[in-house]
Structures are given as C-alpha cells and as structure tokens.
Amino acid sequence: MELRHLRYFQVVAQELNVTRAAERLHMAQPPLSRQIRQLEEEVGVALFDRVGRGLRLTEAGRFLLEQTTQLTQRLEETIEGTRRIGRQDKRWFGIGFVPSVLYGVLPELIRELRESDRHDQQVEVGLAEMITVEQIEALKAGRIDLGFGRIALNDPAIRQQVVMAEPLVAALPARLPAPRRKALTPQALAAQPFILYPARPRPSYADHLLSMFRAQGLQLRVAQEANELQTALGLVAAGIGITLVPASIQRLHRDDVRYCPIDAPGFVSPVIMSYREGDTSPFLARAVEWVMRQAQ
Known part of the structure; x- marks a missing residue:
C-alpha cells in the first residue's frame, strides 16, 4: 500500500x-x-x-x-x-516520555520549555509518547532530543542521568476491603494475581518490577499483561489483579482504585533522563540544567 x-x-x-x-x-x-x-x-x-x-x-x-x-x-x-x-525557520526539539512521568517533573518542564519557546522563536518543542527502549532508538535516529523513561540502558551513544527515585505504591481494587496493614509487604503483593505492564516491547518497567521481586526471592503471579498504564489500572479496578505504580500516579484520582504504600526498601522506580552523548545544543543544555535543578 x-x-x-x-x-x-x-x-x-x-x-x-x-x-x-x-x-x-x-x-x-x-x-x-x-x-x-x-x-x-x-x-x-x-x-x-x-x-x-x-x-x-x-x-x-x-x-x-x-x-x-x-x-x-x-x-x-x-x-x-x-x-x-x-528553511531554518525553526529548530525542532523533540521529547520522548513514558506516560507515568506525566504526573511528575515532565509537565513543569514542558511549561518551562514552551515559555522559552515564546522567547526563542527558533525552537519548536514536540512531544512523543514512547517507552525507554524506543526513546534510545529515537535519540540515535535524531527523531527526539531528550527522553524521560524508567529503566537504565547501556549505550555508548546515549547519556543517561537519574532525575529522581520515586517510591512505588500498590494499586488495589477500591471495592475490596482496605488492607489491615497500612503498608503491604512484597510477600503479600506476590501472593496476589498481578497485572504486569508494559507487555511489549522489552526490556521495560515490567522487567524492573520482576527484578525487584526476584531480589526478595519472590515470583509474581502474572494474571494479565497490559501495554498501557491506564489499561493496567482499569484491569485492577475490574478485580483482575493488583499492580505497582509510581507514587505520583496517585494524583490521577480514580474512585475505583486505591493505593497502598509498600513496606520494603528499594521498591522505587527511577525517572531517567536520556540524551545524545556530545549533543551541544544550548536548548538541550538549558532543559537538562532545569531538570537537574528541580530534582535537587
């Protein structure tokens, strides 16, 4: 065709x-x-x-x-x-992101860059939703200039910086009785049917979750896989299982899902910023500096 x-x-x-x-x-x-x-x-x-x-x-x-x-x-x-x-009317500055960072640092960065864009008419900011693996390929291909993901990948052409380590919380169906304990243990979580996301492509946030439970000597009972965060939360609301999400997702208020903290060190999800090694763009430098300043 x-x-x-x-x-x-x-x-x-x-x-x-x-x-x-x-x-x-x-x-x-x-x-x-x-x-x-x-x-x-x-x-x-x-x-x-x-x-x-x-x-x-x-x-x-x-x-x-x-x-x-x-x-x-x-x-x-x-x-x-x-x-x-x-025609050199404008320079394109692309940002790739995983959906979960929309509830954290990314919205403020977008506002900051768009404000800069109003003063710097030579730059046009664009956004593209993609997982970390896709961001790395898009950076190397020049389709985006900055990425925000959740997993670290070793590629000599890409520089990655951890912006923050965000605590994870358990997402549970709201219709079920509240847990007796204020915080759930990894053992209690592993005993429940689990919604794993994203299903593909891999490696991804899903592998990060699996590795955390393996480090505790536990194996998840994966009841269903989903490709999107919102789909995973919808499956949780339907009673198919539970899942883990970054704590900032709690800003997305849902009446059919409740969130519970996790009683275990290391159950965090990093926000990782990626960009091309050797990229000397002043606009990129301003964006990276702003993000790291906000993360302090």
Missing part, C-alpha cells in the same frame, strides 16, 4: 462518485477505479458498496476513512514542520 492509494481513497470517499473524484485528482476515471480495487484487494475487504451510479462507504470503509484522515493530517503537519526546519 502506498500513500497515494490512501489519498485516492479519501477523495473517492468524500465525493462518493468516481467521476467527480477523478476530476478533483486530475486523472482519468479507469485508473482511479483500478487503484481503489487494488486497495480493497490489499486490505481484503470491500470499502464501498456500489449504489446505482454512486458509491456508499461500508463500515470498514468508514473506519478506514476516519483513521487515515488522522494519519494524513499528522503527516502533512510533519512535512510542514520539516520544511520550516529545512
């Missing part, structure tokens, strides 16, 4: 008439019809119902139109940003 196939499909879906769509695309009708048939053959489902001389989107076609419209809009924004950078 090529990008032009999606563009052709979108125009036909908007016009619901191949003749009018061909006129908009400045092409003949037969080649356009062939392109649509090829697209339907590739996805393996009908995207249009033929109704008289017109067309009607199928349920699959409506779904594809909605999703690809978002995709092409994002692509157009990316291309426009690329042009601005290429």
